[in-house]
Amino acid sequence: MYHSRGVLWKSSLVPLARRIDPLRRHRCFSSTAVAHRGWDRLPASVRVVEVGARDGLQNEKTVVDTAKKIEFINRLSGTGLRTIEATAFVSPKWVPQMGDHKEVMAGIDRRQGVTYPVLVPNLKGYEAARAAGATEVNIFTAATESFCQKNINCSIDESFDRFRPIFEHAAADGIRVRGSCSVVLGCPYEGAMEPSQVVPVVRRLLEAGCYEVSLGDTLGVGTAGHADRLLQALSAEGLPFERLAMHCHDTYGQALANILTALQYGIAVIDSSTAGLGGCPYCKGALGNVATEDVLYMLHGLGIHTGVDLDGVIDAGAFMSEVLGRPSVSRAAKALLTKRGEGG
Ligand SMILES: CC(C)(COP(=O)([O-])OP(=O)([O-])OC[C@H]1O[C@@H](n2cnc3c(N)ncnc32)[C@H](O)[C@@H]1OP(=O)([O-])[O-])[C@@H](O)C(=O)NCCC(=O)NCCSC(=O)C[C@@](C)(O)CC(=O)[O-]
Numbered sequence: 001m002y003h004s005r006g007v008l009w010k011s012s013l014v015p016l017a018r019r020i021d022p023l024r025r026h027r028c029f030s031s032t033a034v035a036h037r038g039w040d041r042l043p044a045s046v047r048v049v050e051v052g053a054r055d056g057l058q059n060e061k062t063v064v065d066t067a068k069k070i071e072f073i074n075r076l077s078g079t080g081l082r083t084i085e086a087t088a089f090v091s092p093k094w095v096p097q098m099g100d101h102k103e104v105m106a107g108i109d110r111r112q113g114v115t116y117p118v119l120v121p122n123l124k125g126y127e128a129a130r131a132a133g134a135t136e137v138n139i140f141t142a143a144t145e146s147f148c149q150k151n152i153n154c155s156i157d158e159s160f161d162r163f164r165p166i167f168e169h170a171a172a173d174g175i176r177v178r179g180s181c182s183v184v185l186g187c188p189y190e191g192a193m194e195p196s197q198v199v200p201v202v203r204r205l206l207e208a209g210c211y212e213v214s215l216g217d218t219l220g221v222g223t224a225g226h227a228d229r230l231l232q233a234l235s236a237e238g239l240p241f242e243r244l245a246m247h248c249h250d251t252y253g254q255a256l257a258n259i260l261t262a263l264q265y266g267i268a269v270i271d272s273s274t275a276g277l278g279g280c281p282y283c284k285g286a287l288g289n290v291a292t293e294d295v296l297y298m299l300h301g302l303g304i305h306t307g308v309d310l311d312g313v314i315d316a317g318a319f320m321s322e323v324l325g326r327p328s329v330s331r332a333a334k335a336l337l338t339k340r341g342e343g344g
Helices: 011-020 022-026 052-056 066-077 101-107 123-131 145-152 156-173 195-208 224-236 255-263 292-301 310-324 331-340
Strands: 047-050 136-142 176-182 212-217 244-248 269-272
Touching: 047 292, 052 066, 052 310, 066 101, 066 310, 101 123, 123 136, 123 156, 136 145, 136 156, 136 195, 145 156, 156 176, 156 195, 176 195, 195 212, 195 224, 212 255, 212 269, 224 255, 244 255, 255 269, 255 292, 269 292, 292 310, 292 331, 310 331
Parallel strands: 047 269, 136 176, 176 212, 212 244, 244 269
Antiparallel strands: none
């Protein structure tokens, strides 16, 4: 059972929550206390999960030199970031860009206090990740059957069948398992998402044993009102917000607004990608993740502690932008580089 650390909602809003999410009637979570949203719920500190080296690069057409990926990760680990997703142990036939996962894991300097999670879709990926020295893995599924099929070639139920042995092995190996649920606000194949489609998958990931679940607006189509509706529904289910993270792509320029909405529910873990790198190979038209630089600029402006040096992240982003031969899409990086007299 999970216990919401939220405050009681205004009673007038509760019937609305029931209308939004009929599953509430059948929920197995005990809490009747649901979180309200507001400035008073902003977390004092946020852990930024850097996904640039994985989510950011996986969609690049030209395979990025392994040494450059390693240098990128090493530069990022010097900025105070505590979680840096390093690579994915997925099929190289499906995502060739991640085919050097073993070499990346072998080449990076493992800095004390920094975790380097890797994506794994099945036991084969888990075993390869463990052999490469991963201490945390990220399993991933989706809120829609269509996206799940396109992304990992199986149904949502089958994805959980694949995860079961991962949890068993991870428990024995002392490896932490994080979960990601894609297309929580919109799916390229099924359109806008109702919270009632998303809540059960998130709940299942938590119940299966993920220490944290990341809510992915994979397509980057969500707006703040939609994000709010999803968060209300998760809250009405009593899901533990201290175990949720927000993962927004910025296709429609809505990512920061959606993240701010999540922060107002007390969510204190935000995924982002330096220089706004990225896009999902199975999500046509989706642009990169929200830029880490932009997230840091907003968080620091709100007085939220991250422990991350924004200038250092800007430098790492400039390095990878040069490798890729195109400028960063981070507005904050561009502005601050211009201020430094380095263009942008
Ligand atoms: C899941 C599979 C493997 C199923 O793919 P499949 O073809 O159904 O799997 P299979 O079990 O039939 O195996 C086919 C071949 O793949 C191999 N194989 C099987 N598993 C692995 C593995 N782990 N590592 C390496 N090789 C593997 C296996 O050995 C075999 O090799 P063959 O006999 O043909 O030579 C495939 O669909 C896949 O790799 N998909 C990758 C999907 C992906 O990486 N998508 C992008 C990341 S998700 C994302 O970006 C969203 C997220 C997380 O950021 C959040 C958000 O924004 O929403």
